[in-house]
Amino acid sequence: xxxxxxxxxxxxxxxxxxxxxxxxxxxxxxxxxxxxxxxxxxxxxxxxxxxxxxxxxxxxxxxxxxxxxxxxxxxxxxxxxxxxxxxxxxxxxxxxxxxxxxxxxxxxxxxxxxxxxxxxxxxxxxxxxxxxxxxxxxxxxxxxxxxxxxxxxxxxxxxxxxxxxxxxxxxxxxxxxxxxxxxxxxxxxxxxxxxxxxxxxxxxxxxxxxxxxxxxxxxxxxxxxxxxxxxxxxxxxxxxxxxxxxxxxxxxxxxxxxxxxxxxxxxxxxxxxxxxxxxxxxxxxxxxxxxxxxxxxxxxxxxxxxxxxxxxxxxx
Amino acid sequence: xxxxxxxxxxxxxxxxxxxxxxxxxxxxxxxxxxxxxxxxxxxxxxxxxxxxxxxxxxxxxxxxxxxxxxxxxxxxxxxxxxxxxxxxxxxxxxxxxxxxxxxxxxxxxxxxxxxxxxxxxxxxxxxxxxxxxxxxxxxxxxxxxxxxxxxxxxxxxxxxxxxxxxxxxxxxxxxxxxxxxxxxxxxxxxxxxxxxxxxxxxxxxxxxxxxxxxxxxxxxxxxxxxxxxxxxxxxxxxxxxxxxxxxxxxxxxxxxxxxxxxxxxxxxxxxxxxxxxxxxxxxxxxxxxxxxxxxxxxxxxxxxxxxxxxxxxxxxxxxxxxxxxxxxxxxxxxxxxxxxxxxxxxxxxxxxxxxxxxxxxxxxxxxxxxxxxxxxxxxxxxxxxxxxxxxxxxxxxxxxxxxxxxxxxxxxxxxxxxxxxxxxxxxxxxxxxxxxxxxxxxxxxxxxxxxxxxxxxxxxxxxxxxxxxxxxxxxxxxxxxxxxxxxxxxxxxxxxxxxxxxxxxxxxxxxxxxxxxxxxxxxxxxxxxxxxxxxxxxxxxxxxxxxxxxxxxxxxxxxxxxxxxxxxxxxxxxxxxxxxxxxxxxxxxxxxxxxxxxxxxxxxxxxxxxxxxxxxxxxxxxxxxxxxxxxxxxxxxxxx
Numbered sequence: 018x019x020x021x022x023x024x025x026x027x028x029x030x031x032x033x034x035x036x037x038x039x040x041x042x043x044x045x046x047x048x049x050x051x052x053x054x055x056x057x058x059x060x061x062x063x064x065x066x067x068x069x070x071x072x073x074x075x076x077x078x079x080x081x082x083x084x085x086x087x088x089x090x091x092x093x094x095x096x097x098x099x100x101x102x103x104x105x106x107x108x109x110x111x112x113x114x115x116x117x118x119x120x121x122x123x124x125x126x127x128x129x130x131x132x133x134x135x136x137x138x139x140x141x142x143x144x145x146x147x148x149x150x151x152x153x154x155x156x157x158x159x160x161x162x163x164x165x166x167x168x169x170x171x172x173x174x175x176x177x178x179x180x181x182x183x184x185x186x187x188x189x190x191x192x193x194x195x196x197x198x199x200x201x202x203x204x205x206x207x208x209x210x211x212x213x214x215x216x217x218x219x220x221x222x223x224x225x226x227x228x229x230x231x232x233x234x235x236x237x238x239x240x241x242x243x244x245x246x247x248x249x250x251x252x253x254x255x256x257x258x259x260x261x262x263x264x265x266x267x268x269x270x271x272x273x274x275x276x277x278x279x280x281x282x283x284x285x286x287x288x289x290x291x292x293x294x295x296x297x298x299x300x301x302x303x304x305x306x307x308x309x310x311x312x313x314x315x316x317x318x319x320x321x322x323x324x325x326x327x328x329x330x331x332x333x
Numbered sequence: 334x335x336x337x338x339x340x341x342x343x344x345x346x347x348x349x350x351x352x353x354x355x356x357x358x359x360x361x362x363x364x365x366x367x368x369x370x371x372x373x374x375x376x377x378x379x380x381x382x383x384x385x386x387x388x389x390x391x392x393x394x395x396x397x398x399x400x401x402x403x404x405x406x407x408x409x410x411x412x413x414x415x416x417x418x419x420x421x422x423x424x425x426x427x428x429x430x431x432x433x434x435x436x437x438x439x440x441x442x443x444x445x446x447x448x449x450x451x452x453x454x455x456x457x458x459x460x461x462x463x464x465x466x467x468x469x470x471x472x473x474x475x476x477x478x479x480x481x482x483x484x485x486x487x488x489x490x491x492x493x494x495x496x497x498x499x500x501x502x503x504x505x506x507x508x509x510x511x512x513x514x515x516x517x518x519x520x521x522x523x524x525x526x527x528x529x530x531x532x533x534x535x536x537x538x539x540x541x542x543x544x545x546x547x548x549x550x551x552x553x554x555x556x557x558x559x560x561x562x563x564x565x566x567x568x569x570x571x572x573x574x575x576x577x578x579x580x581x582x583x584x585x586x587x588x589x590x591x592x593x594x595x596x597x598x599x600x601x602x603x604x605x606x607x608x609x610x611x612x613x614x615x616x617x618x619x620x621x622x623x624x625x626x627x628x629x630x631x632x633x634x635x636x637x638x639x640x641x642x643x644x645x646x647x648x649x650x651x652x653x654x655x656x657x658x659x660x661x662x663x664x665x666x667x668x669x670x671x672x673x674x675x676x677x678x679x680x681x682x683x684x685x686x687x688x689x690x691x692x693x694x695x696x697x698x699x700x701x702x703x704x705x706x707x708x709x710x711x712x713x714x715x716x717x718x719x720x721x722x723x724x725x726x727x728x729x730x731x732x733x734x735x736x737x738x739x740x741x742x743x744x745x746x747x748x749x750x751x752x753x754x755x756x757x758x759x760x761x762x763x764x765x766x767x768x769x770x771x772x773x774x775x776x777x778x779x780x781x782x783x784x785x786x787x788x789x790x791x792x793x794x795x796x797x798x799x800x801x802x803x804x805x806x807x808x809x810x811x812x813x814x815x816x817x818x819x820x821x822x823x824x825x826x827x828x829x830x831x832x833x834x835x836x837x838x839x840x841x842x843x844x845x846x847x848x849x850x851x852x853x854x855x856x857x858x859x860x861x862x863x864x865x866x867x868x869x870x871x872x873x874x875x876x877x878x879x880x881x882x883x884x885x886x887x888x889x890x891x892x893x894x895x896x897x898x899x900x901x902x903x904x905x906x907x908x909x910x911x912x913x914x915x916x917x918x919x920x921x922x923x924x925x926x927x928x929x930x931x932x933x934x935x936x937x938x939x940x941x942x943x944x945x946x947x948x949x950x951x952x953x954x955x956x957x958x959x960x961x962x963x964x965x966x967x968x969x970x971x972x973x
Contacts, residue, residue, distance in 0.1 A: 200700045207694060210685040217640065217672065217680050218748070219663035219698030277685040 029271045029323075033286035036319075040290055044297040051300055058179070060289075060296055065181045067262045068288045069240040071270075072192045073122075073233030074263040075284045079196070080209040080226055081276025082129060082136035084233045086121070087263055089147035091256025094118045094234075095241035096151045099160030099251040107167060114238040121147065122234025126227030140230075144260070151253040161250035170246040181243050188236070193281045205229060209276025265312065266291050269319040290315070338365045340402070341499050341530040342387065342418075347396035349382055349554075354737055356382040359396065361559040362549050364499060364530040369521060371541045371563070372534045374551035374575055375767070380534045383551065384501045387532070388420040389413030400499065414440055419492030420501040427476045427484055433457065434472040437491045460490040464520050481629060482513040489520065500524060501532040506540060507628060507793065510832030512839055518544055538568055539825075550574045553767055588803045588820065589783070594618040595654070597787035598670075598756045600639075603648035608634035610811035612648070616756065616787040621778065623802030623819065624791045627831050631811035632791045633675055636760050639789075640665045640672055653755055663698050671695075671754030673745060675761045675791075677738070681745050688730045689714065692748045699752060710751060717747045720780075722773050739770025746774065750781075757781065760791045775801055795824045807831050815866065826859060829926055830866060840869055843948075843955045847931065848872025851944055854879055858893075858915075859927035865891050868927065874934035876909045893930050903941060910935040916948055917963040926960060 045052040070087050077084045094114045101110035121143065128139045173180040196202035204225045207215040216222045237256070245251045270287030272279025294315060298308050344362040348355060357379045364370050372380045385391045387398065389407030398405045400416050407413045427436050434457035441453065448456075457472050470483055479487065485505060492500050502521070506514045521531055521544060533545055541548065542563060548571070550557045557574050594617040603612040608631040616622045626632040637643045639650070641659030650657045652668050659665045665672065674680035683691050689707075696710050718725050723743045733741055742762065749757060762778070763771045778801060782788055792798045798805065799819050807814045807830045814830060822830075844855040848871045856870035856879040864887060867880040877892035891897060896905040896913040904914050914931040929948055933939050949962045 198705060199703045200697060200705055201703065203690070203697055203705065206685060207683050207697070210683045211679075213680050214683050214694070217642070217662050217674050218694040219661070219666040220694070221661075221663065221698075277683070 030280060030282045030286070032323075033271060033283050037286045037289050037293070040293055040297075044293060044300075048297065048300040051297060056296070056300070060292055061182045061185075062179065063296065064288050064292045065185045066240045066244055067259065067266060067291070068185050068285065069188055069236050069243070070233075070256075070259055070263040071266040071284050071288050072188055072281065073229070073236035074260075074267045075192070075270070075272060075279060075281055076196075076205065076229035076232045077136070078209075078264075078267050078272050078274060079205050079276055079279055080229050081212075081274075082226070082229065083140065083264065083274070084122075084125070084230060085137065085140040085260045086125065086143035086147055087233060087237050088256040088259035089144045089151065090118055090121050090234050090237040091241040091244075091259060092151035092253050093121070093147040093154070094238035095245060095251045095255045096155040096160065096253055098238070098242055098245060099163065100154070102163055102167070107164060111238075111242055114242060115235045118234035118236070118238030119231045120234070122230035122232070123227060125234075126230030129230065130223045130226035148253075155251075155253045157253065159250050159252045163245060163249055163251070167246045168249065171243060181247070184239070184243065188239075189281060189285055196281050201225060201228065206277055209278075211277070262291065265316050269316055271319075271323050287319075290319075338367060340364070341366050341400065342405075343399045344383070344387070345397045345399070347383065347386055347393045347398065349379075349386060349391065350394045354735070356554050357386065357393070358553075358555040360549075360551065360554075360556040362556060363560050364532060365547075366498070366528045366530050367525055368546040369525055369531040369533050369544055370560075371545040371548040372532060372551060373536065373541055373548050373571065375536060375771070378551040378575075378767070379554040380536075380551055381503055382554075384420060384503050384532065384534055387413070387499075388418050388501055390420075411443060414495060414497070417495075417497045418499040418501070419495055419497035420503065421485060421488045421492065421505055422503050427487060429477040430475060432473050432475055433461075433470060433479070433487055436476050436487055437461070437472070437494050439491065440495055456494050457490070460494040461486075463493055463523075464490055465523070480513075481627075482509050482517070485509075485517065486520070489524075493524070498529050499532070500529055501534070503534045504536075505533075506535065506537065510627075510828065512832075514540070538571065541571070542568070588818075589619060591617040591620040591803065594620065596651070597653055598789065599649075599651040601649045601651075603635070603638060603650065604646045605634065605638045605643045606646060606811075608811050609638055609643070612808065612811070612813045614789075614806045614813055614816065616789050618755075618787055619782050619785045620804065621782050621788040621790055621802045622816075623798040623805045624789060624808055624813075625795060625798050625805050625827050625831055626791075626793075626808035627828075628793065630808045630831060632808055633760055634811075635808070636672070636674075636758050636789075636791060639670065639758055666695060666699055666752060666754075669755045671749040671752065671757045673742075673749045673757070673759045673762055675764065677741055677745065677765070681748075682733050682741065684732065684734055686733070688733050688736070688744055689728050691733050692728070692744055692751060695748050695751050713751060714747060717750055718743075721746060721777050723747070737767065737770070738765040739767045739774075742766050742774065743770065746777070754786070756787045756789070758789045758791070761793065762790070763792075763794070763797060795827050799824060799827065815864065817864065817866075825920070825926065830859065830868070839955045841871055843951045844869065844871035844929070846951055847929070847944065847948060850947055851931070851939070852934070852937070853939065853944075854932045856882075856930045856932075857918075857927055858930045860897060865897065867930075874911070874932060874937075876911050876935040877907070877932075879930060879932055892932055896930070904939045907932075912937070912939045914939050914941055914944060916945060918952070918960050919963045920960055925963070 050056055074084055074087065094117055097117050098110055098114035101113045125139050125143050128134045129136045169180065171179060171181045175183055196205065204220050207220055208222050208225050212222060241255050244255055266287040267279065267284050269290055270279065270283035272283065291312065294311060295308060298311060340363060342364040344360055347357055347360040349357040360383055372383060374380050386393050389410045389412050392408065400418065405416060428439065434454050437457035437460055438453040441448065454472065461467055461470050461472060464486055466486055470486065476484060476487060505517060509517060524531060535541055545563045548561045548563050548566065549559045552575060596615045597618050598616040600612055600614050604610060612635055614622060624632050634643060638645055641661045641664050645658060652670065657668055683694060692714055693707055693710060700706065714728065715725055718728060721743045723740060733744060736744065763774060766774065778788060790798065790802055802819045805817045805819050805822060805827065807827060809831050840857050844857065847855040854870060854872045854874045857868040859866045859868065865880060867882050869882045870879045880891055892907060892911065893913040893915065895907050896915045899905055904912050907913050912933040916929045918926045918928060920926050931939060931944055945962065952960055952962060
């Protein structure tokens with residue numbers, strides 16, 4: 018039974034793990050610094066923010082949607098967090114930030130699910146609105162009067178791991194359990210794979226089309242909270258360009274933009290591949306101007322290989 | 334067939350694989366000029382696939398196609414079109430918003446030439462005229478407003494305008510009334526006489542014997558026999574070739590009496606406009622009720638209403654004794670209804686799920702907690718798989734898409750039954766299912782009914798509907814027309830009853846002529862068992878009247894009760910001093926197609942000889958020889 022459920026995804030995940038390992042070996046051969054402890058910590062640290070946003074993106078892409086607003090939602094919720102921290106204790110401020118992220122997601126999700134608008138258009142609009150609001154609310158200024166204890170979210174350590182890495186791992190475990198072992202997760206897959214069949218079989222298509230956007234918005238707020246904790250200030254420009262990294266990670270991780278196909282473990286490997294390649298190029302002294310070309314090539318190659326390997330032509 | 338024949342098309346060893354499934358296996362086929370060649374076979378035998386290969390919609394995996402003596406390798410429909418091959422599909426491919434003439438010359442838009450509008454209009458007009466419909470179809474009208482039959486003619490006109498010499502007609506009569514079919518056949522005759530080659534895809538035996546010169550029989554994707562001469566075959570031989578074994582008697586099944594059993598599903602005056610107008614029916618426990626309707630009659634929309642996918646505007650539904658107003662499919666599922674949708678690919682299959690999880694989809698929807706609890710259903714799934722004959726080992730396959738149509742349908746039936754519904758709504762349960770799996774599904778459905786499940790069966794395959802159902806509820810233009818025991822009606826009569834109102838134009842013209850000429854009321858009636866159905870009526874008289882069209886009333890209450898009871902073909906005296914006359918109509922094969930009923934006003938008498946003569950003459954004019962009066966006399970048999 019368990020085997021059936023995850024047969025397809027495990028094949029995909031094994032492939033992704035293999036690819037990740039291959040890249041890691043190549044980089045460690047190319048650069049003596051790659052496998053050092055400090056660089057590995059560095060890798061994990063760099064995976065946190067994009068990793069968290071990519072979870073929400075996986076949810077959305079599994080339903081066949083896309084969320085272009087993640088970067089701007091990070092900017093806006095970050096500013097809201099900064100303002101809230103002036104009035105409230107840390108946990109309440111974080112809670113408010115997460116709630117506002119979820120709320121923005123709920124609006125986008127509702128427009129997509131109930132009014133039937135194209136996810137691309139809705140989240141493109143949300144992207145512009147949220148970034149603009151971030152500037153308006155912050156008065157174009159960076160908020161730097163954050164309480165000092167906020168940094169414990171990043172720098173406390175447990176079992177030798179930094180707190181932000183622990184949060185990342187925890188979120189991945191929760192997302193994995195939800196998507197593969199719970200009703201809501203399987204419904205999200207079913208909706209993305211064949212919406213009409215899901216509807217006729219009595220699944221709550223509307224709600225489970227909205228939910229991924231809520232998850233994505235809330236996770237953006239968590240991600241920006243960790244950025245604030247790490248650098249000690251919040252900029253309205255936070256998360257700029259994050260949507261591309263997150264979508265790239267999900268797609269490299271084997272998800273189909275048509276929905277229904279992909280996995281949270283695949284996304285994690287997608288994040289690791291992206292971060293490793295960036296890191297490796299920095300270690301090797303590749304010009305930052307060439308890095309975009311390299312990442313872009315990897316995205317396209319990964320999708321091409323995946324579609325050749327899985328050998329199934331999509332219906333759409 | 335005309336004498337000098339030229340071979341237009343040969344297919345040699347054509348195969349087509351979808352994944353591991355072979356839809357066609359080495360098909361041999363030949364089409365000559367001036368012939369109508371039937372592609373005959375059961376649903377899912379590969380008829381439509383072969384048609385699509387010939388017209389370039391899909392490319393064959395193996396084999397060679399030669400058209401007009403040259404090897405034909407079509408990469409896209411346009412290539413076949415340019416080569417002179419046209420297809421008329423079951424679902425018409427007209428652009429509804431465009432006018433008739435634009436639709437006819439549509440292929441020109443895809444080519445390089447740019448003729449002027451007036452030339453194009455003329456081309457379209459000529460094509461319609463060649464088919465003999467010049468005065469009837471206005472080429473400026475938008476195609477949306479046309480009847481199904483006229484839309485089909487527009488498609489044929491398009492092919493004629495292109496000058497195609499090979500014309501494929503894929504189940505052209507599926508949505509037509511008998512009268513409309515007859516006119517289509519005349520057009521086909523004319524095209525044959527022009528030396529074109531027609532490929533006629535059908536599974537209706539009468540049509541094949543009436544229309545075709547040669548037959549190629551497909552079974553499970555292979556051509557069992559190619560290019561047989563129709564005249565050399567008998568019906569039983571043909572059926573034998575189609576199924577590959579003696580056909581089991583289709584309805585030897587004793588129909589159980591369920592009239593005393595509790596009513597599980599009851600619809601009263603259901604309306605969900607525009608497709609569902611007025612629907613009433615009951616399904617008892619253990620009963621299979623067949624909803625018989627042509628394409629566009631509102632049958633699938635009714636199923637959607639039952640599932641809560643369409644708003645119920647008025648009327649009442651009672652499910653298992655409780656009032657039922659579903660707002661979504663989940664309500665329906667939880668209330669005890671199981672549903673098998675019509676279109677597997679679009680409405681049922683989740684392509685990214687394993688077979689087992691596909692089956693579990695209905696389970697997923699009714700979970701109240703967050704845990705999946707998939708295992709709790711394993712025993713039931715295994716049990717149902719054994720009952721319906723689906724190999725348990727295949728349940729763990731990673732995709733339902735690799736299954737054949739029959740196996741897919743079996744898995745989906747298991748899904749529909751997983752939650753132990755008491756009422757099952759099946760929409761086209763054997764569409765695209767091979768003969769073997771079909772028989773299994775029939776047996777299984779009968780067994781379900783015998784275990785007390787109430788089944789509402791929707792099917793456009795009337796043979797299946799009549800064989801499987803205990804009762805038939807015909808539906809036409811969104812209205813149900815009473816109810817008829819399945820054993821008391823045949824396929825042709827059911828088609829006539831289900832024909833859309835617009836197809837009654839001819840009958841109405843005929844009846845109103847009679848009514849005017851003799852100052853009587855004239856109607857077209859049918860009897861099924863003890864019930865009377867009035868298809869349409871014209872004229873009015875004082876006193877009692879013929880029943881309202883569409884309603885089935887007990888025959889003994891009708892104004893023409895005496896005539897119906899005696900059925901001698903002579904004038905009878907009815908209650909209230911009125912007189913009546915029944916004239917039985919039959920088709921060319923002598924099958925009763927109802928009667929023309931004439932009713933006079935009180936105290937006025939009828940002149941049977943004059944009326945019969947006028948009726949016979951009108952019939953030959955309006956029905957173009959397809960229907961005639963059966964000889965009257967004391968020996969006239971009751972229909973059915």
